[in-house]
Amino acid sequence: MHQVLPVLLVLCALVCGVWGSTPVALLHGIFHGSEDMDNLTMWVDTYVPNVYSRNIEVHGGKMGSMFGNLSDYTADFARQVKADPMLRSDEGKVNLVCHSQGALVCRGYAEMYAGMDGYPAVDTLVSLSGPHGGFFCGDEGCVLSDEPLARMLVDCAADMLAYDTWAQEAVVPAGYWKDPFNITSYLEGSLYMPYVNNEIEHTDSRMYKDRLLSLSQLVLMGSPIDGVIVPPESAWFGFYTEGSAQEASVVYPWDDEQTWRQDPLGLRALEDQGKVTYIDSGLVHRGYLENESFFVESILPFLL
Template identity: 30%
Template sequence: MHGISCGHTDMDLVVDWIHEYLGEDVYVKNMEIGDGYWNSIFDTMIDSVSEFANNIQSDPILSSAEKINIIAHSQAGVFGIPKLNIEWVDKLLQETPYIALAQKEVNPAQYWKDPLKYQDYLENCVYLPYLNNEVAKKNPDYRKNIISLDQFVMVKSLIDNTVVPKESAWFDFYDENMKVVSYNTTTAYKEDWIGIRTLAESNRLFYRTTMCQHKYYPRKEGLANFIKNTLPFLK
């Protein structure tokens, strides 16, 4: 699954790597949501996730498989991303990400987490606070789905200059003083709001690091990262 401002062709090389190291007979579905680039920016996250699920469920091979692997690049809770070079979108994200227009029309606004306006985020962000079970009424299905995983591999680039903060690749995030704190010290982890603690305590959660820049994960520069942090979990 590709990330924002990308399409499925951006993941073609990853497909090639899987076939090279695991065999040509391995079935790989290179997922596209809508038309790729534009829909990755302007679809709602709920619509994107629904389409992703429908694409799996409508695929006779994936839908009948006992288990599948999902490899996803990018798209996480962030507080700052490089400009998309769409003037009004960049302005909304930087200044008013929680107004109705941004939440309805701009995909990144729906996982934009502002630690300086946390209550505004909780009340007006339509996607991430619900997915993270940060709202008062928790959805038990989100925790149940995470707990059902055989393994959850989180890869953080130590030189990431795209995801802000880079530590959010491990669910770590800013506190109200803009200091990055470990997710493992939060109430969300201790009370196991989304099942991360359960995975960790059952040895199914894997924290990995790389020196690959964020944008190079699915490119030729990312091969070493793929071999180190993805391939071992596909065998």
């Protein structure tokens, strides 16, 4: 009976319409597992009325978040979202709350999978310090995680040519490693970020843009004191000018008039429609996972 009861509850919710709010899927960041999103999941369940939430773990959690390629990582997240019939509203939509590397994966889901072949469309994407503009820590040593192994792996991937096929296939962060001193190799060798950012023409460019434009809201949260994402402005699609890794050289998509006018990803169009919100959280990287007041004040309104 105890094994049957959860199934009956889900069936009842589906038939009776118990869940009133758009369901929420949450995804952890690099060298984290679903347990690191437990607080956020609890707060979603506490403050969002009649909501169904799912705290998803991809590739086995902490170690799996480092090894493999980012496309497979995104596919695993998409598979789990699709497999849960509760992760879709009456309109077939889901809200995503995603941290760090997971935020980039969630945007990848929104562009590659959402709204097709049974995958729920994305209504609101809340990105908590995601490296959307790229990640590069140069010779300073990477701090994508406090774990020494994570630092070592990212440093090795960078030192041993992140754009070699083996690194792109074996080290997840290589998929968003963007070397401002070697942009040509980045565009030619990176198998993930140049595609999801539409920095190069590819067969799915138009589809990625159209799907991003279908969002009701894109919420981009970051902080100058993040301490992990480099540069921190990457959370808002900012990145270093080609040939420099100085903080003063960081530019945003709207700083390049020609690119902003062409709008390859659809960010300008989303802004014109009032669908993009940029938030300086004032938090360190893990702060989103620990600060209930910030959740209530700054994240919750986008889930109601």
